[in-house]
Amino acid sequence: MSLDRFTAPSGQKPARVAALIVAAGRGLRAGGEIPKQYQSIAGRPALARTVERFLSHPGVDDVVVVIAAADAALAADVLPEDVARVPGGDTRDASVRAGLAALPEGVRHVLIHDGARPLVAAEVIDRVLAALESSPGAAPAVSVTDALWRGAEGRVLAPTPREGLFRAQTPQGFDLAAIRAAHAAHPGGAADDVEVALAAGLEVAIVEGHEDNIKVTLPGCFARAEKILSRGTQMDVRLGNGYDVHRFGPGDHVVLCGVDVPHSRGLQGHSDADVGMHAVTDALYGALAEGDIGRHFPPSDPQWKGAASEIFLRHAVERVASRGFRIANVDCTLVCEQPKIGPHAEAMTQAMAAILGVETGRVSVKATTSERLGFTGREEGIAALATATLVTA
Ligand SMILES: Nc1ccn([C@@H]2O[C@H](COP(=O)(O)OP(=O)(O)OP(=O)(O)O)[C@@H](O)[C@H]2O)c(=O)n1
Numbered sequence: 001m002s003l004d005r006f007t008a009p010s011g012q013k014p015a016r017v018a019a020l021i022v023a024a025g026r027g028l029r030a031g032g033e034i035p036k037q038y039q040s041i042a043g044r045p046a047l048a049r050t051v052e053r054f055l056s057h058p059g060v061d062d063v064v065v066v067i068a069a070a071d072a073a074l075a076a077d078v079l080p081e082d083v084a085r086v087p088g089g090d091t092r093d094a095s096v097r098a099g100l101a102a103l104p105e106g107v108r109h110v111l112i113h114d115g116a117r118p119l120v121a122a123e124v125i126d127r128v129l130a131a132l133e134s135s136p137g138a139a140p141a142v143s144v145t146d147a148l149w150r151g152a153e154g155r156v157l158a159p160t161p162r163e164g165l166f167r168a169q170t171p172q173g174f175d176l177a178a179i180r181a182a183h184a185a186h187p188g189g190a191a192d193d194v195e196v197a198l199a200a201g202l203e204v205a206i207v208e209g210h211e212d213n214i215k216v217t218l219p220g221c222f223a224r225a226e227k228i229l230s231r232g233t234q235m236d237v238r239l240g241n242g243y244d245v246h247r248f249g250p251g252d253h254v255v256l257c258g259v260d261v262p263h264s265r266g267l268q269g270h271s272d273a274d275v276g277m278h279a280v281t282d283a284l285y286g287a288l289a290e291g292d293i294g295r296h297f298p299p300s301d302p303q304w305k306g307a308a309s310e311i312f313l314r315h316a317v318e319r320v321a322s323r324g325f326r327i328a329n330v331d332c333t334l335v336c337e338q339p340k341i342g343p344h345a346e347a348m349t350q351a352m353a354a355i356l357g358v359e360t361g362r363v364s365v366k367a368t369t370s371e372r373l374g375f376t377g378r379e380e381g382i383a384a385l386a387t388a389t390l391v392t393a
């Protein structure tokens with residue numbers, strides 16, 4: 001097979017990539033009342049963490065998760081609604097085959113990953129994808145650094161050379177057509193997809209894995225994964241800012257940070273013109289690098305005319321959670337001469353905190369005048385600025 005086939009000529013759109021996450025195992029070695037992939041690691045199900053790593057990777061176009069039919073209800077609680085799920089088989093390779101068969105048209109490269117490896121880093125995924133440009137298969141591994149022995153009944157029998165030995169990890173990446181053919185020809189019982197690929201004569205490049213990319217296998221692995229997360233190596237802190245302006249028009253009240261405030265005029269806008277809530281919503285989208293309200297709710301779409309801004313904020317809050325973050329704090333400043341914000345700031349804080357799903361101590365709503373300068377000073381409209389901090393959930 002020519003290696004050129006796997007090289008994206010510069011300037012061409014990169015190959016469409018699917019992540020196939022196998023999560024149909026029973027997790028017998030790990031124990032617990034539910035399979036290990038549904039158990040929590042630092043407050044979040046392992047599988048939710050795994051899936052998020054691929055959903056948030058810019059090189060991955062599709063994510064398909066293979067689950068046991070018996071786990072459908074557990075999966076519904078853990079997986080984002082729009083993530084495709086496929087019923088698995090009794091063995092890992094049967095589950096992989098079921099997933100490969102279900103991948104959408106047009107996928108060229110597939111990354112096959114254990115649902116039980118929730119800490120895979122973006123750099124590891126990057127390295128596999130880069131190697132796939134010049135090889136039909138690529139997989140991460142870490143070299144064996146300890147001495148190896150063969151042993152039995154608690155005794156060392158013989159030292160074993162470790163040169164050239166690697167500990168295999170996932171995601172294992174392949175040209176989709178090639179790995180489908182390899183699985184179809186394999187008798188079954190392979191430990192992983194590299195074994196299947198090699199049996200079919202495919203070349204598989206080794207890329208650098210990561211010690212943190214552990215597979216949750218035994219009961220102690222949950223604590224190990226939590227320790228890795230708490231080290232902060234996987235901690236991501238995001239800051240976002242938002243800014244919005246709405247002009248005054250006819251009316252008898254304004255809606256600010258979810259509270260109706262009596263005023264001699266109203267604010268004009270396509271929605272309810274809640275300038276404070278819009279700034280906070282944009283700060284959340286900004287922290288996720290997901291654009292702004294206009295991208296998610298185009299003003300050209302009549303269905304958002306007069307819409308309560310709460311709809312926008314709730315959407316941004318959902319995006320935060322599904323990207324694996326939580327809101328650490330939000331700070332919003334309203335800039336206007338009138339109406340006076342002070343008497344309403346507490347109600348605004350409470351209304352915002354309820355939608356954001358955080359305690360009121362994490363939300364600040366404050367106001368300033370612009371000393372009668374500029375458009376806010378001339379009372380032509382109200383401006384709002386907001387900052388949001390997100391941290392890994
Ligand atoms: N029939 C199977 C068996 C395994 N897997 C998945 O393959 C990955 C690696 O397998 P392993 O760690 O061995 O998981 P289990 O089979 O669940 O573990 P155990 O052997 O302890 O029961 C896991 O994400 C697991 O859910 C799968 O999708 N279908």
Ligand SMILES: C[C@](O)(CO)[C@H](O)COP(=O)(O)O
Nearest residue numbers: 114168169170191192193215
């Ligand atoms: C695929 C794999 O994760 C590679 O390390 C591993 O082979 C699957 O898990 P198991 O514990 O060997 O069943």
